[in-house]
Amino acid sequence: MFSDVHANLEALEEVxxxxxxxxxxxxxxxxxxxxxxxxxxxxxxRIAALKNSVIVCGNHDLVAxxxxxxxxxxxxxxxxxxxxxxxxxxxxxxxxxxxxxxREASGFTxxxxxPRRPPEEYxxxxxxxxxxxxxxxxxxxxxxxxxxSLCFRLRQKAPxxxxxxSQCLEDGQTxxxxxxxxGLLPAALNPGSVGQxxxxxxRASCALYDSETGVFKSVRLTYDIAAVxxxxxxxxxxxxxxxxxxYGQ
Ligand code: ZN
Numbered sequence: 001m002f003s004d005v006h007a008n009l010e011a012l013e014e015v016x017x018x019x020x021x022x023x024x025x026x027x028x029x030x031x032x033x034x035x036x037x038x039x040x041x042x043x044x045x046r047i048a049a050l051k052n053s054v055i056v057c058g059n060h061d062l063v064a065x066x067x068x069x070x071x072x073x074x075x076x077x078x079x080x081x082x083x084x085x086x087x088x089x090x091x092x093x094x095x096x097x098x099x100x101x102x103r104e105a106s107g108f109t110x111x112x113x114x115p116r117r118p119p120e121e122y123x124x125x126x127x128x129x130x131x132x133x134x135x136x137x138x139x140x141x142x143x144x145x146x147x148x149s150l151c152f153r154l155r156q157k158a159p160x161x162x163x164x165x166s167q168c169l170e171d172g173q174t175x176x177x178x179x180x181x182x183g184l185l186p187a188a189l190n191p192g193s194v195g196q197x198x199x200x201x202x203r204a205s206c207a208l209y210d211s212e213t214g215v216f217k218s219v220r221l222t223y224d225i226a227a228v229x230x231x232x233x234x235x236x237x238x239x240x241x242x243x244x245x246x247y248g249q
Pocket of ligand 1: 004006032058060145147
């Protein structure tokens with residue numbers, strides 16, 4: 001499972017190689033395939049070709065295909081979105097336009113931000129997690145958008161009290177959705193960002209999920225940051241977008 005690729009092909013290739021080596025059964029992507037990075041077309045093509053996949057779009061994808069207003073983006077995101085539009089083929093645009101920001105699948109739900117407001121809202125606090133519980137029928141919910149592997153779950157001992165536990169996962173750490181009377185109790189699991197991590201760890205972030213045990217495992221992978229920075233500079237995207245990759249923010 002992965003999210004927030006942001007047109008960073010070098011990071012995406014490492015993540016997809018890792019999934020292939022791990023012999024995963026399928027792929028889940030929580031959105032933002034494009035935006036910020038220099039390889040939107042190839043990243044969309046690689047993700048669109050994944051077999052057995054559940055993919056949602058993010059706010060940057062919607063802006064790229066002019067389904068969401070550009071106005072509320074910060075200046076860097078805005079410049080990158082305007083650059084991205086003519087660098088996507090009609091085929092890639094049609095693919096992105098066909099994605100929804102929230103999807104219910106067998107045994108889980110995927111939403112870019114939150115189940116309540118899938119493209120925009122960030123799942124950042126226990127209160128937000130609690131408020132979102134009525135908005136998904138099938139748990140866990142996999143989310144992206146914050147670019148951090150921040151996970152939430154209802155406590156197994158007293159689910160009716162809506163006591164929430166949360167954890168920001170580091171490389172190799174696990175977080176388990178707790179079993180309840182009907183399937184798993186509500187949990188929101190974020191694999192972090194492939195192409196633009198913001199937790200001060202510069203490595204690409206992704207996760208493995210075992211649907212039989214409910215265990216979610218954070219994975220970090222090194223990739224060629226300097227190569228992506230060179231591309232960002234070569235195509236004329238803002239320098240800040242190259243620099244932030246080296247700081248993980
Ligand atoms: Zn994003």
